[in-house]
Amino acid sequence: MQRVITVLIVLSLLVMVGFSETSEIPVLDEVQIEIGKDAAFQSEVLPIVEGAISKEYPRIEKFNEDATLYFDRNQVVFLIDKENSKTNNIKKELQEKLGEKVKFKKAKHNPKEFTAKQEEIVNFIGEMNIASSAGYNHQTEVIDVKAPLNDEQVQALKDKFGADNLNIEITEGAPAIPW
The missing domain is CATH 3.30.300 (GMP Synthetase; Chain A, domain 3)
Known part of the structure; x- marks a missing residue:
């Protein structure tokens, strides 16, 4: 599944770039390559992250009362405002499943x-x-x-x-x- 998503992302980037007048295969610039890598990473980890959150917080609004997250290149970063058993369970599961691909920080604000x-x-x-x-x-x-x-x-x-x-x-x- 991961490989299929990556191939689809690369193909869509090739279509976006288009072919040159000489019909040579286009060279992807660094930004396009990074976008493809970011999309592939997110498609890999997002189902795991969503699964862990939904086990503890059936309603996302409740999760947002305690924490939030964002993607930073090849890492999912959680900002935890209120550490509790739910956020600890998410942290434990994601550290086991994602290892270095996940990071937890204390939020400065709710x-x-x-x-x-x-x-x-x-x-x-x-x-x-x-x-x-x-x-x-x-x-x-x-x-x-x-x-x-x-x-x-x-x-x-x-x-x-x-x-x-x-x-x-x-x-x-x-x-x-x-x-």
Whole structure:
């Protein structure tokens, strides 16, 4: 099954790249090769990860109250906020089945609360009549915010939500309106 998925991924990359005018087989660039490797890795481990989580948490919302996960190249990284028997059982099973392919870290923030905070940030910026985007970045454990803000608005965000919790990128767009 793993080999079939890998072959399908490589074939789809070849189709995306296309053939050159001389009908030579295209050479995949490093990015395309890495995407294929990442997809193959995820298709290998995801059923195992999902199985371990669903044994302990029939509803994913409950899992997100205690932990979250992300993929970092050839590793599944779990951020555990609330260590308990369920997260310990997941950790034990996945360490046995995946070994070096899984890593467990203590989360800096509760994943559910931090995910909800991104909506609060968008609403707060929306009250300034500014379009924005915000997303919980699992790898850096901060909320990435993109908006055309001025210095005063950036400071208001930092004051309300904590400077250490935010990665603010000032974007071009409608000028930030002082408020």
